[in-house]
Amino acid sequence: MRNLLMRVSYDGTDYNGFQTQPGGHTIQDYLEDAIHRLSGEQLKIIASGRTDAGVHARAQVFNFYTASPIPLERWCMALNTWLPEDIVVSDAMEVPMEFHSRHAAKRKTYRYTINANQHPDLFNRRYQIHHYGQLDIPAMEQGLRHLIGTYDYTTFASRKSTKSSHVRTIFDAWFERDTSMCRPGTRDQGVIHTYLSGNGFLQHMVRIIMGTLIEVGEGKRHPDDMKIILEAKNRAAAGPTAMGKGLMLWEVEYDITGNENPLQEF
Amino acid sequence: MRNLLMRVSYDGTDYNGFQTQPGGHTIQDYLEDAIHRLSGEQLKIIASGRTDAGVHARAQVFNFYTASPIPLERWCMALNTWLPEDIVVSDAMEVPMEFHSRHAAKRKTYRYTINANQHPDLFNRRYQIHHYGQLDIPAMEQGLRHLIGTYDYTTFASRKSTKSSHVRTIFDAWFERDTSMCRPGTRDQGVIHTYLSGNGFLQHMVRIIMGTLIEVGEGKRHPDDMKIILEAKNRAAAGPTAMGKGLMLWEVEYDITGNENPLQEF
Structure with missing residues (x-):
């Protein structure tokens, strides 16, 4: 065997x-x-x-x-x-x-992709959501930073979650912006990849974080509200669950060998 | 109007x-x-x-x-x-x-995409063919160069072509290799984009060129055979018609304004 x-x-x-x-x-x-x-x-x-x-x-x-x-x-x-x-x-x-x-999983990374160009990218239509209208990307980055750390993420968990604890650690979270499809002279903002890396994620957690961050980007919420929303430990405090198609499990890391490299990628 | x-x-x-x-x-x-x-x-x-x-x-x-x-x-x-x-x-x-x-079209560019990594890229599976086994990419580049110029491309036209002349001009043809998906320690060769830019293309012309070039890459034909194949003016001299899914009309250029820039992109 x-x-x-x-x-x-x-x-x-x-x-x-x-x-x-x-x-x-x-x-x-x-x-x-x-x-x-x-x-x-x-x-x-x-x-x-x-x-x-x-x-x-x-x-x-x-x-x-x-x-x-x-x-x-x-x-x-x-x-x-x-x-x-x-x-x-x-x-x-x-x-x-x-x-x-x-x-044995030590670290998981998810990526969520928002196309903020004027027109959808049909060749990647299955793997990104298309957002009409301008997004305040620095505000989204500022909001996202409030979620890095070890917290009770009940606010960002599906109400159907059956986990006994909603405490998780987000090690890091960052944006990558791909402007290769932006056309000069337009309001195209590029394709925004948001990465969230942590020791585990609750049901719908990344999607609810993204749905709330999009509201920050739209100016409906202040970036520093993310802290209050997190502390509410109440799903009702957050925004909608962003569509599943924008989400991708990017990487799972293990400590297989037990050597000095604690998060050796498989 | x-x-x-x-x-x-x-x-x-x-x-x-x-x-x-x-x-x-x-x-x-x-x-x-x-x-x-x-x-x-x-x-x-x-x-x-x-x-x-x-x-x-x-x-x-x-x-x-x-x-x-x-x-x-x-x-x-x-x-x-x-x-x-x-x-x-x-x-x-x-x-x-x-x-x-x-x-009014002055120049058309097509792109043909071959994934020469060991595993198919499922996220781009609709837009590329997957080629098992090693390809001699320098040989393909050498073969492709024989097709640049003004020639009768009957060899590379569908037998169903009804055009009165098969003379066309290929202005340029080049490869771009994307190795971002290559995994270290494997025989992955990357994703190979072949661009062909000319004043017009006959039915199936890019696909028959690619089907023949793949045979060059596989070592079944010598790169310099491309010249003989072209001069045969006979569809039977060429390789198979490569699958349509790898082909993309990349760009069409016009001289709309009549200014000094002869190939201004629309």
Whole structure:
């Protein structure tokens, strides 16, 4: 028996989220089905966490136990032949038997993308929201800084959250602005990628943070209100849940080797 | 009556090409339908040229005559509200009545994209082909150079071409290599964009050139064979027609103002 760790990317547009559920058609279902076709084993994979319907992953991570003799280096290509073209497994490694993708995750990074140009970018339409009208981006950056640290993020959690604690740590949060599509002489503001990196995120947390930050960008809220909103520990204090299509699980980091590098990327 | 010139982008994946045809569901049909809904006019647009089924456009150009009083600056946003999300009109200008998008086009540039990394890039899967195995990229560059100039490109035209002359001029052709997705320690070769810029292209011309160049990259043909293949003036001398999904109409240039800049971009 071996414990295999794999990295998978997916376009979540046409799926009911990552995790198996009664309605079917989830990323997990397709991965487990591909493993079954390949190795004959009916098993359950363990992921670093779930993603909602319509949310994407550049690098989701999962592990599973297999008795298959298939060599490590052949797994990715072989699984991809059984997977639909919007799910791609790109890396595989063998890890200690006790390794658990969710428990061992030290750091997760999400990216949320807002196109603030006048016209939508149709070639990336599945992976970004389009925002009409001007956004005060420095105000959004100022608002976002209030969320970095260790806090009870109840304000930014779905009311359906069943977690016993809503305390999490956001290590860092930053903006990247891509102005390559901006046309001179227009009010195009570029494509704004917001990265949030923390030890874990509650259900809808990134999307509710983004929905609230967009209201800051629109001038409906003051950037320093983010502190008050956070301290309210009340979902009603925040803005709407931004659309899932703008969200992408960007990276999951582990301390696999136990060496000096505490957040070695898998 | 005014003559309006517009730029349109589209994802050709789900359409039967640009130009109206009996089966319907073409880009032209949707554009004319949006104009009809907006202005009440049933008219025919004139495009810089057609694109095949599955081929995309970053910047296709078309013009039409309208009696509508809708101000110039309102056309794009208004048309986009009637267009599906994979067709976006992004610029509009008024041009002299005698201006004709096809006749006046001085230069067209196409881009063809090959992903030569080990794994497909699922987020760009509609806009690139994925090539398994190593490609000799310097050999492809050497082969491509033989096609720059003014030649009879019969070898690289669809047998269905009905043009009276197959003489065209390719002004320039070049590669751009994006290695941002390459993973260290792998045989990933990056994403290879091939640009071809000329005064006009025959049916399937870019795709047949690319299908032949890929054979050069695979070592099946010598780069200098491209010269012999071109001179054969025979479709059978060339390689296969590369898939339409990798092709994008990148730019169409006009000399609208007649000023010193002979290829002013619209």
